[in-house]
Amino acid sequence: MEADPPVLGADTTPPRSFTLNAQHELRVEIDNEKRATITVLSGTAEIFGTELAVDRAYTFSGAKLAVFSWHGATVQIAGPTEVAYVSKETPMTSYVNTHAALEQLRIAAERMGSQSGPRVLIAGAGDVGKSSLCKILLSYAARSGRRPLYVDLDVGQGSISVPGVMATALVEKPVDVEEGFSNHIPLLYHFGHLSPDNHSLYKSIMGRIATAVTRRCQSDAHTRHSGVIINTCGWIEGPGFQFIMSAIDLFQVDVVLTIDSERLHHDIATAVNSSGTNNQVAVVSLPKSGGVVSRPQVFRRKTRNERVKQYFYGIKNDLFPSRTTIKLNDFVFVRIGAPPVPASCLPLGETPANNELKVITVTPSTDLLYTVLSVSASPQVPSNLQSLVDTNVLGFVFVAAVNMDKKELTILAPSIGRLPSNVLIVSAVKCEMQL
Ligand SMILES: Nc1ncnc2c1ncn2[C@@H]1O[C@H](COP(=O)(O)OP(=O)(O)OP(=O)(O)O)[C@@H](O)[C@H]1O
Numbered sequence: 305m306e307a308d309p310p311v312l313g314a315d316t317t318p319p320r321s322f323t324l325n326a327q328h329e330l331r332v333e334i335d336n337e338k339r340a341t342i343t344v345l346s347g348t349a350e351i352f353g354t355e356l357a358v359d360r361a362y363t364f365s366g367a368k369l370a371v372f373s374w375h376g377a378t379v380q381i382a383g384p385t386e387v388a389y390v391s392k393e394t395p396m397t398s399y400v401n402t403h404a405a406l407e408q409l410r411i412a413a414e415r416m417g418s419q420s421g422p423r424v425l426i427a428g429a430g431d432v433g434k435s436s437l438c439k440i441l442l443s444y445a446a447r448s449g450r451r452p453l454y455v456d457l458d459v460g461q462g463s464i465s466v467p468g469v470m471a472t473a474l475v476e477k478p479v480d481v482e483e484g485f486s487n488h489i490p491l492l493y494h495f496g497h498l499s500p501d502n503h504s505l506y507k508s509i510m511g512r513i514a515t516a517v518t519r520r521c522q523s524d525a526h527t528r529h530s531g532v533i534i535n536t537c538g539w540i541e542g543p544g545f546q547f548i549m550s551a552i553d554l555f556q557v558d559v560v561l562t563i564d565s566e567r568l569h570h571d572i573a574t575a576v577n578s579s580g581t582n583n584q585v586a587v588v589s590l591p592k593s594g595g596v597v598s599r600p601q602v603f604r605r606k607t608r609n610e611r612v613k614q615y616f617y618g619i620k621n622d623l624f625p626s627r628t629t630i631k632l633n634d635f636v637f638v639r640i641g642a643p644p645v646p647a648s649c650l651p652l653g654e655t656p657a658n659n660e661l662k663v664i665t666v667t668p669s670t671d672l673l674y675t676v677l678s679v680s681a682s683p684q685v686p687s688n689l690q691s692l693v694d695t696n697v698l699g700f701v702f703v704a705a706v707n708m709d710k711k712e713l714t715i716l717a718p719s720i721g722r723l724p725s726n727v728l729i730v731s732a733v734k735c736e737m738q739l
Pocket residue numbers: 329331332367368369370428429430431432433434435436437458461536537538593594595596597598599
C-alpha cells in the first residue's frame with residue numbers, strides 16, 4: 305500500500321529524545337511562526353523554576369528556554385526547533401542558593417511579624433536573563449508556600465500584560481510555563497512607550513506601584529513576609545542607572561541581584577553606600593547562563609506583536625475576544641505627555657515647561673489604527689484630567705479599523721459588553737499586524 309503524501313506545510317520533524325543528567329539543562333529555541341511541544345518522559349525537570357508534569361506535552365512558539373533537571377530526566381521534543389542541545393553549564397546552583405538565602409530572610413521576617421520579607425531588585429544589561437531569574441525566584445518562592453509580589457518595570461516586553469505597561473501581580477503559584485503571568489490578576493498602569501523615554505511618567509508610575517505594594521504588604525502578612533521581586537529593563541547607563549536607584553529607593557529594596565556585570569555591581573554598591581539611608585542593601589553579583597540568548601530586534605518586534613495578540617486570544621488561542629464598533633463621540637481619548645515647547649517659541653529667558661505628565665485630549669484620526677488603547681479605571685471623564693496619570697487601567701482594546709466618515713472605531717476587546725470606562729488612553733505602542 306502506498307503511503308499518504310505529506311500535507312503541504314505540515315511539520316515532518318520526527319520527535320527527538322534527550323537524556324539530561326543531574327544538573328544539566330536542555331536549551332531550546334523555537335521560532336515565532338513555529339510550534340513545538342516538550343514532554344518529560346521520565347525523571348524530574350523544570351522550566352525557569354516551574355516543575356513539569358511527566359507525560360504532559362507543553363506547547364511553545366517563539367520561545368527560547370532551558371529545561372533543567374536537578375536529578376536527571378528524559379525529555380522529548382516534537383516539532384521544529386532552531387536549536388536544541390544539552391549543556392552541563394548552568395547557573396542554577398547559584399540561583400537556588402539565592403532562593404535559599406531569600407527564604408532565610410522570609411523566615412526571619414515571619415518571626416518578627418511586622419517586618420517585611422526580602423524586597424529584591426534584579427538588574428543587568430539587556431539579554432542577561434533578568435526576566436528568567438525573576439520567574440525562577442518567584443516560582444521557587446511559590447513552591448515554598450510563599451505569595452510574593454512581582455513588579456515588572458520593563459515596559460518593552462510587558463511580561464504581565466502588554467508592552468508599554470508597568471504592572472504588579474501577586475504570585476500564588478509557580479509561573480505557568482506556557483502562559484507566563486497571564487493568569488495572575490494584575491494592577492496595571494499605562495506608560496504608553498516601549499522604553500522609559502518619558503522620565504517623569506516612568507518615575508511617577510514607579511511611585512504609584514510602590515505605594516500599592518506597600519499597602520498590600522501592610523494588609524497581608526503572608527505577602528509581606530514573602531517579599532517582592534522587581535524586574536527592570538536592560539538600560540543601565542545614565543538615566544537607566546538613575547531609574548534603578550530610584551526603584552531601590554521607592555520600593556525600599558534590600559537585596560539587589562546584578563547579573564553579569566561587575567561594573568553595575570560596583571556602581572550600585574557604591575551608590576547605596578553613599579546614599580546615607582538607614583536601609584541596608586545587599587548587592588549580590590550573579591552569573592549569566594550560557595544559554596541566555598540575545599534576541600535580535602526583529603525577534604523582539606514579533607514577540608511584542610505576539611504578546612498583544614495573546615492578550616486578546618490567549619496563549620493557547622482559547623479566548624474569544626469581542627469585535628465591536630464604538631462611536632468616537634461616546635469616548636474621550638487622551639494621551640499622557642506632550643512634547644516640550646521649543647525654546648525658540650518661548651518668551652526670552654523662559655525655560656520650557658516639563659509636559660511629561662500633562663494629560664492632553666487627542667482628536668481621533670486614522671492614526672489610531674492598530675493602536676493599543678488602555679481602558680482607564682476611572683469610570684467616566686474626571687473633572688481634573690490630570691488625575692488620570694495616577695489612575696490605574698483595567699485592560700486594553702485594539703483598534704482594528706477606523707471609519708472617520710461614520711466617526712466609528714472597530715475595536716477588539718477582551719470581553720463582550722460595554723467598556724467599563726469612556727476614557728481611553730492612547731499608547732504609542734502599535735501592534736504591527738491585524739488581529
Ligand atoms: N538557560 C537558558 N537557555 C536557553 N534560553 C534561555 C536561558 N535562560 C534564558 N533564556 C532565554 O533567553 C532570552 C533572554 O533572557 P531574559 O528575557 O531572561 O533576559 P533579560 O535580561 O530579561 O532581557 P531584557 O533585557 O531584554 O529584558 C529569553 O528568551 C529567555 O527565555
